Amino acid sequence: MELIRPGTHIDFMKYRKAAFTLSAALIVISIVALFVRGLNYGIDFTGGNEIQVAFSKTVKTDEVRSAIGPVGLADVVIQSIGEDGDNEFLIRTPAEGDAGDKTAQLIEGALNDTFGEETVDIRRVDVVGAAVSQDLKQKGFLALFYAGIGILVYIWWRFKFSYSLGAVLALVHDVIVTVGIFSITGREISLTVIAALLTIVGYSLNDTIVIFDRIRENIKKAAGSIDFPSLLDSSISQTLSRTLITSSTTFFVVLALFLFGGSVINNFAFAIMVGLVVGTYSSIFIASPLLLLFRREKN
Numbered sequence: 564m565e566l567i568r569p570g571t572h573i574d575f576m577k578y579r580k581a582a583f584t585l586s587a588a589l590i591v592i593s594i595v596a597l598f599v600r601g602l603n604y605g606i607d608f609t610g611g612n613e614i615q616v617a618f619s620k621t622v623k624t625d626e627v628r629s630a631i632g633p634v635g636l637a638d639v640v641i642q643s644i645g646e647d648g649d650n651e652f653l654i655r656t657p658a659e660g661d662a663g664d665k666t667a668q669l670i671e672g673a674l675n676d677t678f679g680e681e682t683v684d685i686r687r688v689d690v691v692g693a694a695v696s697q698d699l700k701q702k703g704f705l706a707l708f709y710a711g712i713g714i715l716v717y718i719w720w721r722f723k724f725s726y727s728l729g730a731v732l733a734l735v736h737d738v739i740v741t742v743g744i745f746s747i748t749g750r751e752i753s754l755t756v757i758a759a760l761l762t763i764v765g766y767s768l769n770d771t772i773v774i775f776d777r778i779r780e781n782i783k784k785a786a787g788s789i790d791f792p793s794l795l796d797s798s799i800s801q802t803l804s805r806t807l808i809t810s811s812t813t814f815f816v817v818l819a820l821f822l823f824g825g826s827v828i829n830n831f832a833f834a835i836m837v838g839l840v841v842g843t844y845s846s847i848f849i850a851s852p853l854l855l856l857f858r859r860e861k862n
Contacts, residue, residue, distance in 0.1 A: 571800055571803075572796060572797060572800050573796060573799070573800045573803070574796055575795070575796050575799050575800075575847060575848065575851070575852075576792040576793075576795055576796055576852060576855070578848065579848065579852035579855070582844075582848035582849060582852065583849075583852070586736055586740075586845070586848075586849055589740050589743070590736065590739050590740065590743075592743060592747075593739050593740055593742065593743020593744070593746070593747075594739070594743070596743050596746040596747045597742070597743060597746050600746050600747065600749070601746065602742070602745065602746055602752045603745075603746075603749050603750065603751050603752060604700070604751070604752050604753075605751040605752060605753035605754075606655060606689060606691045606753075607691060607700075607703075607753045607754045608700040608703070608752065608753070609657070610657070610691050611655060611656050611657045611690075611691065612654075612655065612656045612666050612667045612670070612688070612689070612690050613653060613654070613655050613687075613688075613689040614653070614654040614655075614667060614670055614671070614685065614687070614688050614689075615644075615651070615652070615653055615654075615685075615686045615687040615688075615826070615827075616651070616652055616654065616674060616683060616684065616685050616686065617650060617651040617652075617684040617686055618650050618651070618678060618682055618683060618684070619650075619681070619682050619684070620650070620678075620682055621650060622650060622652075622678065624641050624643055624652070626677075627641050627652055627654070627674070628641055629677075630673055630674055630676075630677035630678065631654070631670050631673045631674065633673060634666075634669045634670060634673050636656050636666065636670075638656070638657050639654065639655070639656050640653075640654070640655040640656075641653070641654050641655075642655070644826045651826075653826070654670060656670070666690075667688050667690055671683075671685055671688075687827070703754060703757040704757075706757065706761060707738065707757070707760060707761065707764070710761060710764055711731055711734060711735065711764070714727070714730065714731055714734065714764070714768055715727045715728070715730075715731045718730050718731075718772070718775075721772075722775055722779065724857075725854060725857035726775055726854065728853070728857055729849075729850045729851070729853035729854050729857060730768060730771045730772075730775070730850050732849070732850075732853060733767065733771060733845040733846065733849045733850035733853070734764050734767055734768060734845075736841075736845050736849055737763055737764070737767050737838060737841045737842045737845050738760055738763070738764065740837075740841050741760065741763060741834060741837050741838050741841060742760070744837055745830075745834070750830050750833060751830055753830065755828065755830065755831040756830050756831060756834050758831065759830075759831045759834035759835050759838065760834060760838070762835060762838070763834065763835065763838030763839075763841075763842055766813070766838065766839065766842055767838070767841075767842030767843075767845060767846060770806050770809075770810070770842065770843060770846040771845075771846045771850045771851075773802050773805065773806070774798060774799055774802050774806075774846060774847070774850070774851055775850075775851075777798040777799075777801055777802050778794065778795060778798040778851070778854070781794050781797060781798050782794065791854075791855065792855065795851050795852070795854065795855070798851070799847055799851055803847075806843060806846065806847070807843075810839055810842075810843045813835075813839060814836060814839050814840070817832050817835045817836050817839065818832075818836060820832040821833055821836060
């Protein structure tokens with residue numbers, strides 16, 4: 564199956580300055596958002612309790628807040644997540660030393676007393692201690708860092724340093740923009756989102772390596788002096804159909820998860836969707852054009 568007619572030649576390098584400008588703007592906006600708005604960390608990284616509860620009758624947020632008021636918890640966050648907005652909630656409380664399990668039991672008991680056990684359906688209870696949450700945050704972001712180092716070394720070994728640097732800079736671009744969008748939208752950063760970011764890194768890298776392989780093959784086939792920008796255009800054009808097919812089919816699957824998968828994997832699916840779009844863009848308009856900046860061979 565071919566989305567792009569064989570032999571099609573698209574002048575991608577013609578738009579590299581516009582792409583660099585757009586990417587620079589997105590990175591600046593993302594960094595500003597991180598400093599101004601920060602990140603909305605989930606209990607994986609902040610510690611505390613998260614209870615997902617559904618009711619068999621219509622219940623409002625204020626009623627849930629009043630029901631758990633006698634428990635005496637400070638800074639309780641209650642978020643309506645039901646499709647109709649009035650029967651399913653996430654209840655979050657900050658870490659309370661080592662009393663997380665007890666706090667969750669108190670909240671569950673208060674809801675049962677107010678609405679009746681037959682009305683309350685506790686669907687999920689997550690309890691994370693403060694010390695554990697800090698360890699998870701550190702290890703989560705270290706995983707992204709080590710993945711970047713490993714990718715740099717792998718592509719350096721398989722191709723050349725200029726290729727590895729271009730690929731890693733494109734991946735850093737993808738992660739910064741995706742995290743920036745999470746900051747702007749206020750979506751929660753959890754371990755599942757870190758897993759999504761690592762998935763984005765792998766998926767974007769796969770697209771980039773396919774293009775780099777074709778670039779290397781075309782360099783070997785070229786005779787005499789090389790018009791490197793034209794060779795890059797040809798290589799991207801030759802792999803464009805494959806890139807679009809794999810990205811679009813994956814995108815539609817993740818879109819279904821985002822729309823119908825429920826609140827538990829909603830942020831994960833959102834991160835993958837954003838990463839697919841940004842990663843496909845960076846593989847074409849960032850990673851490959853960067854080779855023009857880092858290339859040392861003479862044409």
